[in-house]
Amino acid sequence: MPRPERPLATGDEPLPSFARELRKLRESAGNPPYRRLARDAHYSVTTLSDAAGGKTLPSLAVTLAYVRACGGDPAGWEQRWRETRALLTPAGHADPGALRPPYLGLSAFGTGDADRFFGRAALLETLLGRVRQHRLVAVLGASGSGKSSLLHAGLAGTGTRPAVTFTPGASPIEECALRLAAFTGASATALHREFTDDPAAVHLRVRQALAGHPAGTELLLVVDQFEELFTLCADAAERQAFTTALTHAATASRSQARVVLGVRSDFFAHCARHPELEPALGAGQVLVGPLSPGELREAIVKPAAAAQYTVESELVARLVAEAADQPGALPLISHALLETWHRRQGMALTVAAYEQTGGVRHALARTAEHAYAGFDEPQRAMARQILLRLTALGEGTEDTKRRVARSELDDTATVRAVLDALTAARLITVDHDTVEVTHEALIKHWPRLREWLAADREALRIHRQLSGDAAVWESLRRDPDTLYRGTRLARARELAGTALTARERAFLDAGLAAESAQLSASRRRSRLLRALVVLLAALLGATTVATVAALRATGLVTAQRDTVLAQQVAEEAIALRAGNPALAAQLALAAYRLRPTPGNRDALVSAVTIPLGHPQEVDAAAFGPDGRLLATAAADHRVRLWSLADPAHPALLATITGHTDAVHAVAFDPGGKVLATAGRDRTVRLWDLRDAAHPAQLAVLTGHRDSIYSLAYAPDGRTLATASYDHTVRLWDVRVPAAPVELPTLTTHERNVKAVAFSPDSRLLASGGDDRTVRLWDVGDPARPVERAVLTGHTDLVVTVAFSRDGRTVASGGDDRTVRLWPTTGPARPAVLSGHTDVVTSLAYSPDRHWLASAGYDHSVRLWDITRQTPALSATLTGHTGAVEWVTFSPDGHLLATAGDDHVALLWETDPARAAARACEIARPSITRQEWDAYFPGVDYRPPC
Incomplete structure (x- = not known):
């Protein structure tokens, strides 16, 4: 089920208003999924969702494509776009999409906000010095003192070391595994199991991840809001294992990690119960206190100046007088300044605008009350329930914020409306599948919430x-x-x-x-x-x-x-x-x-199944001709090569970089010496695999005008075919991989072309696309291709095609949830295989000619027995937790590889006897x-x- 779009900011700012109108247009069209819009608009899902995200102004071309896909009026929207661009181009701002607030409000600074982080230069230098001297450091301070901002925008934002940052949450070992999996490319599931069994394994995983970096490189492991270990994690054994893992990673012989903990000062005693943290709490301690008046002036004036705004000197003096030396005042100041920025006059932040917010002491409460006043009675009751859930009750300490899974809240219209309003007011943060209070200042400084917490x-x-x-x-x-x-x-x-x-x-x-x-x-x-x-x-x-x-x-x-x-x-x-x-x-x-x-x-x-973890969606997979290599292509712009010398223990052999966007397709040439890759950046790249551990780029093929969805080598190795969203199939002579030659382009498809496949004798090419057709081409002479047949029958988009091993049948599948088997020897009605409950994304015939495998958005892989006169479903394999994007057999037929939206590729044993042996291993x-x-x-x- 697709995730809901992030709520937009309230008010009449140009960017949110433009995005809001785009979303209304999509609603009027029946809220089509972005996958379907992408097919109609010929832009990627990410590009279209960003267009309605409210952060940047999309290009005119993207806007009009979005509008046409939703059935809107292009002429009216072009005028609307030009008016919005004019509003977003004040003096000194050449790029309308670059307009952003100089202040973050209640949100903590991230690693990408270093350009707005001021006032902590001396403290940051102290912290950097402490990290150079000690491998285990604790940053302590009161709630609202700016610990998180110092760690993210200051320490991690300097870029002096590779950094991994996370918060412990209710399952700290799991969070650690997830973040290190994203950094290393390993399976999060495997890391979680490994760290649970042996916490000391974190140290070894860090060393392994840095093996390819220059000598002396160290990983900065930043664990912010370390107090969640005591407020959210209920398992004492896991707490102990997590602290053991961190301290061992920092202090082990030949350690390549430096660990920095961000801890609220009122949890010092809780940390002290773990003797292994003593180095951090002693010599490795850095205390974050309130900003001095001079530092506070920098934090107020410099972010505005960097964005070419001015702050009235009287306003600066007033803020300094109200907040200097006040612990926990930073989020209140930032919130008041953000609200002042929204009420600015031209490029100036004025005292008059600041007074409209209610000032440092009342701006937050006023924002919260304004949001609460906009609710009806059922919504008010729900807002109370949600905010109480997002608060962890203190036991001898102050109440703290609590991050909860979105699934803990009902998915009703009332819940969605309350979440949207609270998010728009920046009081809570909805991030992927979790919800949390944006800052604990809300718990401390909103009287109504304090009353709710004190009631019972x-x-x-x-x-x-x-x-x-x-x-x-x-x-x-x-x-x-x-x-x-x-x-x-x-x-x-x-x-x-x-x-x-x-x-x-x-x-x-x-x-x-x-x-x-x-x-x-x-x-x-x-x-x-x-x-x-x-x-x-x-x-x-x-x-x-x-x-x-x-x-x-x-x-x-x-x-x-x-x-x-x-x-x-x-x-x-x-x-x-x-x-x-x-x-x-x-x-x-x-x-x-x-x-x-x-x-x-x-x-x-x-x-x-054997999982191969990736940090993002895996779109394709291919076995090498000898079955000893597997290539996987992912949305993180990378292709990974895995050694299957021991199929039960795949090893990452190399990571191929070069593409500048998601990689959708990958294929080995018949000799296994060249790998072809293609994707959203509109290029095809050929890689020399004679030394598979160190792939070298041979050539870059350009010419497509939109994303490349799939590619295929002819079995004779002479020709490469590529299918693209630009409605074409292109043929390339790749007999000399370092100097490929472009052959004729096939242009009869009326919409996006999703799939291409060659027959076993290299004489036929099948292509399938969004025009709901499968087309057969005679490419016996690739320089003179001839369209031989147009196969119609699919009632929706065609996503995948595959030839049987004898070349007598071409299989196709797509959005109509069916697989169709077409004879290639002459006109005949296709056999229709039904069973998938969502889009069929990929097809593959087994080498022994016994099976046809199909993969789909319904998270399943299905094996069809094609030895029967009427093919029948023989097996349904479940293992992915998201859409399965690709399926392929190994050359010997014993393994099946699948790629999925759940960030993993899976290897399956197709023979039950071999699966039983694997189980015992x-x-x-x-x-x-x-x-x-x-x-x-x-x-x-x-x-x-």
């Missing part, structure tokens, strides 16, 4: 516990054993009349229903017991006869039980795969052996009797490996 803190604690337990219940598929009982249920019962989410209410209602059912069952048991005494004597005589019948029925009942149990365990194995792969593999194998059904076989294959530790009994009650303990 014990009820808030009970509710917070209920929320967490409801999430656990949901994650365990509503396991009745996790429901509240007894005293806990009695305490939670008091929340029944309060504002709960649907999940929380369902959890509480389920507990109350279970209690009611238990009481009813107890009453029934009492009545039945009395009746049982009367019947017992009568039943005794019938026992002998019943025994014989029971023995016959036992076998049937046992078989039925095993079938149901095996299916349940197989499904649970898939769910366990990310967190406990060893147990998941053993459960899947045991379930398959208990009942070797097709569904259990698919679960076994899915449970032993990773079955460490072996399943215990206790685990066996939990999943296979009543079945004899038989570890599968």
